[in-house]
Amino acid sequence: MKRFASLFLLLMILALALVACGGETLECTDPLGCVEIAPDDPILLSSSLVISGPNTELGLDSQHGVEIALDFREEVLGHPLELQPEDDGCNAEGGQTSATKIVSNPQIVAMIGTSCSGAGVPASEIISDAGYVMVSPSNTSPALTDPAQSFHEGYLRTAHNDLIQGAAMAEFAVNELGLTKAAAIHDGDPYTEGLASAFSNSFEELGGEIVAFEAEAADATNVEPLLTTVAAAGPEMIYYPVFIPLGSLITNTARDLADLDGVVLSGADGMQSPSFLENTVGTSEGMYLSGPDLSFENTFYQDEFLPAYQEKYGTEPTAPFHAHAYDATNLVLDAVEEVAQQGSDGTLLIGRQALRDALYATSGYEGITGTLTCDEVGDCADARISVSEVQGGEFVRIWP
Structure with a gap:
């Protein structure tokens, strides 16, 4: 009997030790x-950006x-945060290559x-097929959130849908x-x-006429025939x-064509970047550009985000989607925090479908860019569009 008691005690000690060491x-x-x-x-996390x-x-x-989102967050559930940046090349080949590399890493x-x-x-197709999830800031x-075109499960975005931007520019x-x-x-x-x-569709709906709808190669070197x-x-x-590149070429060429004098x-x-302004000194003056409205209602953007950006990188933001990227990152981290299983030793288990479900269920999230709610096809943006005019070599918001 003594022997069984000793054996039972030993098993209890081992079980307690396993629990203490997070052995569940x-x-x-x-x-x-x-x-x-x-x-x-x-x-x-990984990024795939140009x-x-x-x-x-x-x-x-x-x-x-x-x-900056990772810097501000520091950790989630006791784990540090790390980014693996990849290059999307701003083209289909780059998107395919970067996504393929990302899904090859199970971590x-x-x-x-x-x-x-x-x-x-x-x-988005590669990410979806592999069971991963992506949130685009820009x-x-x-097409990307249209099930009849290019939507794939696991795709979301914090940027606006251009159906909204096109309508806003037509209204302007x-x-x-x-x-x-x-x-x-x-x-x-x-x-x-x-x-x-x-x-074009919105312009015509408002009673206007689209007199030409033309295509030109992104790497074109002569657009005079097109503009003629x-x-x-x-x-x-x-x-x-x-x-x-093409926008700069069209702008500079258009200003040299007498037949386009007075055309807006x-x-x-x-x-909307410093490079475009540098490429079009004088020729872009008075030009109008639509894009996301960066006159955010919250004070966090001006008081905390922008100072952190300028201190870390020594420059003002160079494009319109930095705040959307900040929000995209925090949406993902919030979803991880919500769905991860935690072991007592600190191990995390993050279900990929559970992560997708949590992101699609996002509702009323207060981000820099507004109040974000994701629909079933991944449109999450609090979409607000503004128009800027180039004045004195700078983008100046003029509408609404």
Whole structure:
């Protein structure tokens, strides 16, 4: 009997020791699998943003927003935070390459990206098929949240849908500028074509006429034939929501064509960067550009975010989507905090489907960019669009 008592006591001591050392087993029952994070290991996020090439200012600006969010947050559930940055190249190939690399690492919890909608289309399919999740700070193409086009489960965004931006720019053109004839130019990218189409449709709904709807290659070196054709159609305004290289070329060329004297030039957020202004000194003066309204109602942006940005990077923000990236990162971290299983030793088990579900269920989240609520196709933005005018070589918000 003594022997059994001793054995029982030994088993009890071992059981208590296992509990004290966190020896309980966390079980993954998530249909998409789980990310297991060992005690003291970081929670690893990845970004896929354009951080090389002519549109770098757009992607680096968003990456800075992600990094500031991680700096401010410091840790989640006792684990440090780490970022693995990748480059989306602002094109389909870059989106495919970066997403493929990200899903090859089972420790990556979620992706913040992409910068460009053209990269987002292939990236979202790869991320979805692998059971991961992504939140884009600056994809605005309507196609990406349209189940009939390019929506894939696991895709969300904090940026506006360009159906909203196109309608806002059309309203400005018709109701504020009193214009009745416009032309639109795109480069075939989902962002540029989607926004040009949204503008054109809304402009016509308001009673205006689209006299030309043209496409030009993003890497074009001569747009004079294109603009000559557009000028012959007699527009009062040209809207070309393209990226910096093509936008700069169109702007500079248009100012040299006598047939376009007096025609209003306008673009969008893909050109709202210091590089565009440097490329178009004098020629972009008086031009209108639509984009997200950065006159946020909260004081956090001015009092805490911008000072932190300037101190860390030594510059003002270089594009419009840094705050959207900050919000995207915090949406992911809040969802991790909500769904992660915790072991007593600090181990985390994060279900991938549970993480998706938590993100899609986001409602009334108070971010820098407004009050965010995600719908079933991942549109989360508190979408507010403004129009800026280039005045004295700077973007100056003028409407609404």
